[in-house]
Amino acid sequence: MAQQITVDRQLCDNHGQCAIAAPAVFRMNDDGILEYEDSVDDALLDEVEEAVDVCPVQAIFFRD
Template sequence: MQITVDMNLCESHGQCVFAAPAVFSFDDEDHLVHETSLDEALRADVEKAAAACPVRAITVTALPTAAA
């Protein structure tokens, strides 16, 4: 899965960090950092994080598949 955070929308509320701490965190300057590509095993946590975002800045999509 691929995660995109619209940093123009993100207001650093931190709800995603609480919902999926293995994926989202804050750096030393309190800027959100996150993984962009993850294993499907974390999908439930990432979807909770996206749903918890008060400004809906997080988008979760499937990774593109390689053409055969």
């Protein structure tokens, strides 16, 4: 089952730490803006949880 995630764009400063922690889910585009998959396979949950933890502004959330 896939988990849903979201990034609060009001909080996100595009530091890119999430892209380092979970590159299969988060990436920086050519303009330095974060892009991400909002539906994450369970196999990637550990990486996404690491991305949540390393986000300096705590902008990444799991949705119910």
